[in-house]
Amino acid sequence: CNFDLYSLKGLVPTNLAIINKDKFDAVIDVLVQMGKFPFLISDLVAVSDEGETLGNLKIAEGKFGIATVSNTIYDVILRFAGVSVTPEFAGLLNCRRYEPQGFTELISYRGTTLSPGWLFLKSGLTSVLKCLKTGYGKIITAVRSFSKYALDTVRSEIKIAKLKGFGGIVGILHPSSRQFSLPLRNRARLIVSAGLNHIAPLQELGFNPEIRVNEVFVEFSELKKVDKVY
Template sequence: VVINMSLVGQEEFHSLYPYMLSVFEAGYSMGRLMTLFSPGEQIGDIVVPSGMFGVGTVCSITLNGVLNAHGIPVFSRFGGLLEYRDWKPARFTAIINYDGTTLDPLEIFIKSGMTDYRGAVGSGNGQIGAGFREMPSSSRDKVLELAAELESIGLGGFLEVGYPGQDLREIPINEGRIGAIVIGGLNPMAILEEHGIKVSSRALSALIDYERLFPYTELTKRLR
């Protein structure tokens, strides 16, 4: 499983991690699983510094890998800010094409202070990170089947799957394709930035075994 890695001070995390859990609970996260690394542990080329935790969240690129493994080609178009109104996705308010940046678009939106997870979690009105994918229209039934299987093992990340050739949340779709909106993997950590905690996040940080992940509901117990 591909994860995003975020480094955060232990004291700050202990006091404010419930905000992160609220993003999971609201369904604005890439699945229900996460992982935690202690000081000195190395993940990819990142070593967790003293006094910090390494928090791993599932990267949405994992979905691409699953679809590709089942013979479904995936085109990642852009990452953006998805506006929510009354707990329902409405439209993208900002987008950055993946081929136009070397950084993950969500990292840019988070550091620019453009997200509104507090509003999305508190009132159902806010802006969260999401990605946009396109697949062949003939694959729609299989995509929905795989999405359900991923959801059952805690890796659900498909927010919406559109119909052949039809716009999805005001985004035009090319002929012969379907659009899909996937939830941003860094979403749970982004709300900590909104609460003034300095978080150093990097998307696509490492590949870890599925067994290293645990349900977000276990985090409180693991921090004791």
């Protein structure tokens, strides 16, 4: 993955939902609504019809694919800035009046080959659409750790990313911070909304999407706002 934050060029990691074509209009309507979600990584998407290729994946007959930006874009951004980040947990974050309150569940990335965030979603534990509409709900988050000596660099890169249109940052925590009651470690932490939240309502509403997490990489130039995909 070679995305460059400063030029906005290169491949970005995505979460891909593959859905029956007869649900296209309903799916687009949901994603238009999700454009107002306050914890969105990016409001840009890439759409491919049956027979077309998205990244390196060909969309099957009778289906269409829609790719949204994964939260691992921040791993890429920080790696290019010389900061190594380590995935620690996926969590369910409880929100109240659109403000994060604390984790109700945490799954360690250690010892699992499946995406913990996808496990939360598949298990019916999320309420992303409810959070969007009412301010109350449970969303998926990712917890990354990094050297406390890189805090200034991380804050600077996140600030630039925000200016470039990226979002979803829940917190940048010093090791001494007790916010969110995470297990103690002598490392700083980045808490970011999972990119999966963007397409979570498709699962919550029963559209039964086939979801590929971080398997497909898309050129940033191919991404566009969802109301431009028609």
